[in-house]
Amino acid sequence: MMSEPHIVIVGGGFSGTAVAIHLLREATSPVRISVIEPREHLGQGVAYSATDPAHRINVPAARMQLAGDEDGAFDRWYRRYGDFPQDPFAQQPDGSVYPQRGAFGRYVEAAFIDVAKAHGNRVAHLQERAVDWQAGHIVTSTGRRLRADSVVLAVSHPPPRLPVAVRALAHHAQVIANPWQAQALSAIPPDGRVAIMGTALSMADVVASLVRQGHRGEVMAFSRHGLLSRPNAPTNLPKWPGDYLTGTLRQRLRQIRADIVRANAAGLPWQVVLDAVRQQGQDIWQRMSAGEKRQFQRHLRRFWDVHRYRIAPQGAQAIADKRRAGTFRHFAARLRTLGAQSPGLRLNLILRGGKSHQETVDYLVLTTGPDHTDLIASQPFLHALQQAGLIRPDPLGMGIEVDISSQASPQIWVAGPAARGRFGELMGLPQVADHAQQVAQNVLETLGCRQLVLS
Ligand SMILES: Cc1cc2nc3c(=O)[nH]c(=O)nc-3n(C[C@H](O)[C@H](O)[C@H](O)COP(=O)(O)OP(=O)(O)OC[C@H]3O[C@@H](n4cnc5c(N)ncnc54)[C@H](O)[C@@H]3O)c2cc1C
DSSP: OOOOOEEEEEOOSHHHHHHHHHHHHHOSSOOEEEEEOSSSSTTOTTTTTOOOTTOBOSSOGGGOOOTTSOTTHHHHHHHHHSSGGGOTTSBOTTSOBOOBHHHHHHHHHHHHHHHHHHTTTSEEEEOSOEEEEETTEEEETTSOEEEOSEEEEOOOOOOBOOOGGGGGGTTOTTEESOTTSTTTTTTSOTTOOEEEEOOSHHHHHHHHHHHHTTOOSOEEEEESSOOOOOBOOOSOOOOOOOOOSSSOHHHHHHHHHHHHHHHHHTTOOHHHHHHHHHHTHHHHHHHSOHHHHHHIIIIIHHHHHHHHSOBOHHHHHHHHHHHHTTOEEEEEEEEEEEEEOSSSEEEEEEETTSOEEEEEESEEEEOOOBOGGGTGGGSHHHHHHHHTTSOOBOTTSSSBOOOTTSEEETTEEEOSGGGHHHHSOOOSHHHHHHHHHHHHHHHHHHHTOOOOOOO
């Protein structure tokens, strides 16, 4: 008798857990699934394991759900089963809710538990790490060896890269290299002077956390270009009808700028135009030449990112409040050297334009974000797969190279932002959710476990 196919998912953050859910929901013949994930809870990963109440999702809950679920599924779940009644800051004046990020992780975990129960013992969570690939087997941190018919890599976010200037003081008690760790900021006193390296969403998380813990001291945030993530617009605005699928990169840019002017003239904010671009993002990316993609990465990506990934209203408010109190500023600069002095840290910065500048602070917090350029080198398991010729880095330095079905090699699939080099717009939850479903369907079809319904 042939045994059922075994699918191993490495990484049980949102992507890996969503793939498992769709595999179970959509298989038309039995499959066996193992999810290797060292965290205790599935569905959380880097983003949704946040325990700080100040860390919120950055789009309204109504826009986040598993693919295939009814629109607004998470919003309804949150209002009914989540901590909505106990969270006075979740709801905005337009009625939308921005829950704490952990709530979304719990919603995904609950969906996983439901579907796993319905499918008996076909899915197992192995609370360990994949550490090696030997003779066609995944080797885990407990020494377990697993053979798989298909492997789905869902390992998106590597740790942030330590900037060269910080390396010598990486373990200094006043250098906080990983602000996502629970209680990472708790040692900072209310009047401590804080420098934050990075000016995007994680910086906003840090400021929101500091405000929540009663911080009144000075905060300065800097990055090479000094670009701050922008705030969200109200949710009840009409959809912008722009079509950005054709033209060169330059022509598209011109069209987007012209449309923002037209939208403003119609009383609509730029966000409606950018949302229309985002919705066509994967198609636009596929139509761009390799040269245009490189140009985009080099010159436009930083502008796109701060307009595309927006700050939750509560985080934007925390920054605005501190700015009003004269305790927040941001600027464009690069860190040349970092020195320890008693007490505190001395930052030697080069301001944009070339001038030297010094700051003395009590704490330095790094919010430079996950380092996707070196994803494969970031862990031995991926390195071993590369050595075996099964995966390779994406040529644009965005993760792992895959084909249009998100396959890296016949047995290996990639789910989530690590496949961004092929799909472009694959970071925000709605796209990552659709992608996870697509990967699950492709895996099942390849294994002959999903019948196509022909209409
Ligand atoms: C801080 C942050 C906040 C975000 N907030 C939002 C938001 O509010 N709204 C939105 O739309 N999008 C948001 N995003 C983007 C998006 O939702 C995430 O990128 C998405 O959740 C990706 O999940 P993932 O499972 O692919 O990756 P990850 O969350 O990185 O999960 C990967 C998992 O793989 C595991 N893993 C890694 N290596 C191994 C190994 N060798 N063996 C076993 N397990 C392994 C890790 O433990 C981890 O749990 C956010 C992203 C981040 C980083």
